[in-house]
Amino acid sequence: xxxxxxxxxxxxxxxxxxxxxxxxxxxxxxxxxxxxxxxxxxxxxxxxxxxxxxxxxxxxxxxxxxxxxxxxxxxxxxxxxxxxxxxxxxxxxxxxxxxxxxxxxxxxxxxxxxxxxxxxxxxxxxxxxxxxxxx
Amino acid sequence: xxxxxxxxxxxxxxxxxxxxxxxxxxxxxxxxxxxxxxxxxxxxxxxxxxxxxxxxxxxxxxxxxxxxxxxxxxxxxxxxxxxxxxxxxxxxxxxxxxxxxxxxxxxxxxxxxxxxxxxxxxxxxxxxxxxxxxxxxxxxxxxxxxxxxxxxxxxxxxxxxxxxxxxxxxxxxxxxxxxxxxxxxxxxxxxxxxxxxxxxxxxxxxxxxxxxxxxxxxxxxxxxxxxxxxxxxxxxxxxxxxxxx
Amino acid sequence: xxxxxxxxxxxxxxxxxxxxxxxxxxxxxxxxxxxxxxxxxxxxxxxxxxxxxxxxxxxxxxxxxxxxxxxxxxxxxxxxxxxxxxxxxxxxxxxxxxxxxxxxxxxxxxxxxxxxxxxxxxxxxxxxxxxxxxxxxxxxxxxxxxxxxxxxxxxxxxxxxxxxxxxxxxxxxxxxxxxxxxxxxxxxxxxxxxxxxxxxxxxxxxxxxxxxxxxxxxxxxxxxxxxxxxxxxxxxxxxxxxxxxxxxxxxxxxxxxxxxxxxxxxxxxxxxxxxxxxxxxxxxxxxxxxxxxxxxxxxxxxxxxxxxxxxxxxxxxxxxxxxxxxxxxxxxxxxxxxxxxxxxxxxxxxxxxxxxxxxxxxxxxxxxxxxxxxxxxxxxxxxxxxxxxxxxxxx
Numbered sequence: 001x002x003x004x005x006x007x008x009x010x011x012x013x014x015x016x017x018x019x020x021x022x023x024x025x026x027x028x029x030x031x032x033x034x035x036x037x038x039x040x041x042x043x044x045x046x047x048x049x050x051x052x053x054x055x056x057x058x059x060x061x062x063x064x065x066x067x068x069x070x071x072x073x074x075x076x077x078x079x080x081x082x083x084x085x086x087x088x089x090x091x092x093x094x095x096x097x098x099x100x101x102x103x104x105x106x107x108x109x110x111x112x113x114x115x116x117x118x119x120x121x122x123x124x125x126x127x128x129x130x131x132x133x134x135x
Numbered sequence: 136x137x138x139x140x141x142x143x144x145x146x147x148x149x150x151x152x153x154x155x156x157x158x159x160x161x162x163x164x165x166x167x168x169x170x171x172x173x174x175x176x177x178x179x180x181x182x183x184x185x186x187x188x189x190x191x192x193x194x195x196x197x198x199x200x201x202x203x204x205x206x207x208x209x210x211x212x213x214x215x216x217x218x219x220x221x222x223x224x225x226x227x228x229x230x231x232x233x234x235x236x237x238x239x240x241x242x243x244x245x246x247x248x249x250x251x252x253x254x255x256x257x258x259x260x261x262x263x264x265x266x267x268x269x270x271x272x273x274x275x276x277x278x279x280x281x282x283x284x285x286x287x288x289x290x291x292x293x294x295x296x297x298x299x300x301x302x303x304x305x306x307x308x309x310x311x312x313x314x315x316x317x318x319x320x321x322x323x324x325x326x327x328x329x330x331x332x333x334x335x336x337x338x339x340x341x342x343x344x345x346x347x348x349x350x351x352x353x354x355x356x357x358x359x360x361x362x363x364x365x366x367x368x369x370x371x372x373x374x375x376x377x378x379x380x
Numbered sequence: 381x382x383x384x385x386x387x388x389x390x391x392x393x394x395x396x397x398x399x400x401x402x403x404x405x406x407x408x409x410x411x412x413x414x415x416x417x418x419x420x421x422x423x424x425x426x427x428x429x430x431x432x433x434x435x436x437x438x439x440x441x442x443x444x445x446x447x448x449x450x451x452x453x454x455x456x457x458x459x460x461x462x463x464x465x466x467x468x469x470x471x472x473x474x475x476x477x478x479x480x481x482x483x484x485x486x487x488x489x490x491x492x493x494x495x496x497x498x499x500x501x502x503x504x505x506x507x508x509x510x511x512x513x514x515x516x517x518x519x520x521x522x523x524x525x526x527x528x529x530x531x532x533x534x535x536x537x538x539x540x541x542x543x544x545x546x547x548x549x550x551x552x553x554x555x556x557x558x559x560x561x562x563x564x565x566x567x568x569x570x571x572x573x574x575x576x577x578x579x580x581x582x583x584x585x586x587x588x589x590x591x592x593x594x595x596x597x598x599x600x601x602x603x604x605x606x607x608x609x610x611x612x613x614x615x616x617x618x619x620x621x622x623x624x625x626x627x628x629x630x631x632x633x634x635x636x637x638x639x640x641x642x643x644x645x646x647x648x649x650x651x652x653x654x655x656x657x658x659x660x661x662x663x664x665x666x667x668x669x670x671x672x673x674x675x676x677x678x679x680x681x682x683x684x685x686x687x688x689x690x691x692x693x694x695x696x697x698x699x700x701x702x703x704x705x706x707x708x709x710x711x712x713x714x715x716x717x718x719x720x721x722x723x724x725x726x727x728x729x730x731x732x733x734x735x736x737x738x739x740x741x742x743x744x745x746x747x748x749x750x751x752x753x754x755x756x757x758x759x760x761x762x763x764x765x766x767x768x769x770x771x772x773x774x775x
Contacts, residue, residue, distance in 0.1 A: 083262075226721075248564065248565055284714050286714060
């Protein structure tokens, strides 16, 4: 069967169209919502000042804002594989960035980036002292 | 292009492509060499367990380990995790029913089968000889548990709800784990939790130290006493030695 | 000989019913996998002593099934046996589907399914059979697709080349799958004969499946088929594969008995519990010997219903064989203290048992549903099945 005849085949065409529509559905859905909202509702993400426990953060604010995940990935390799345990660690972050909710979740939810840290690492909520499990 | 030139160029292409194929092999062989600036180089941690001192009703080291490393306990034999566990064994030939306790933990083999089979290099032999699991990488395939002939590796079938030591991470469900000689304590110049617990009970059945240092307690014990390793004939070269096995 | 291929009608009630059942099974399997990845693998029957269970057994079973189909396909592709041309497309398509089923089974068995798509590529460990095998499997799927394309377009030379490659690659795939177990220091796993025995059982189960699939397709659609084709697949081919399987199994177990150090493990495997019943009755008697006799005896071996019956027995027997590769090696404890008996412990130290859980069965059925659905859709939308299958002489 030639490609041109295959494209003209009605049944095959229907199946392919349904597949493409299914694949594009999520994109179409958010695009439609964006268009319908008129004044698009940008998630209200604002940054808060951390508590002054240390004088300064380990890196500049600009670096931390966009590359904190790279830093975390680097130190975790150094920690586990090379035994280079410096003072930079996720456990120490919480001294200034006191709340997981305000300093991690809010932004990650807005950007739809799944956090995989707190199933294993302890990062308490100051409001409710209960430690949460799960992601 | 004449024949000679063709052979030359073809050979170069062949050599180049085979080199490219060999690249992952080289990088993986290189994997457990310490990075520059790592404090691990030159050390080789080992443990000696004196079974004649170990008491069958004492669980100090087991409890200390569970508390220090947030090891999961669901009170169900199928899913409990034991980084260190105690079994009692009885001589099949002897007439009396005398039992003796044996502590079993990860042997931190020199040739770890678990690290060899891990598809993502999550289980890994550090430069100081400790076999650690990088839980960030583990995909939970459980091939390491198949490969470990000592049954010293465990899988988190269930989420661990207890979190006694918040300075140390726990493990979410879906990753494998085993004893790591309390690597986080060693890096802070402390000794493993089980060794300290044994000392606190004034039993002193566990000795821990650097096997590369001839003056360390463990090296002297290994050199002078009749120490044994579990199933030395397997060629895994464990670094946990037993006195009086 | 000109062979006409055409899509099947696919409008009858049984067709829609079968498709619906398979689709529901597939969805149930996906849901069960979701539950396991959300709540933990304790929903499966696996434990810390038996960390691999039904899903891995099913995975290696599917991988094995793909082999025989390729051999049948190769009869036309490599040796140019034109009378097997009618079966070639179905065989190649099924081989591809079963490889995908094997990959799906392994995938759904992971503790962290979300990481499987990233970590093995970024941190490849070439010494692990588990990272070599997925490369072999996906390469296999890829070659199958090229082969199918060559078959659809009737490209003679390309068919020959790809069919040859795919048969060679299949040997690599199956040896690699056997090596997952054979290269591991466990008493009942560690045997250099395991990969060959895996290949032999794979060939018999695959040939049996090919017989079943072809008879089902031709009888189901009412298209004419010459019985001699199926009988030839059964009588020399499947029967010879069965004898090979029996031979390798015999050597493997005899070897365990002759060495003093593995005699106890050999005894455990052959006479040590429920799995031994599976071995003797499921695999040896009903899975190998009875089908082999049925095929070799002229009267039963030349009648299609008997050949189909024998093929069913073989497929089930090889499913038992796969289960017996994985489970007994795990429930048999490693001998840590030779001469000593372990009396008290916190963990299951001695011989343990493994029971399959509902969710695991659902996962396995789900994989089966997905590929069964894909097979039906393939029949409906691709010209896989020939309008008739005749022998050369009849044409």
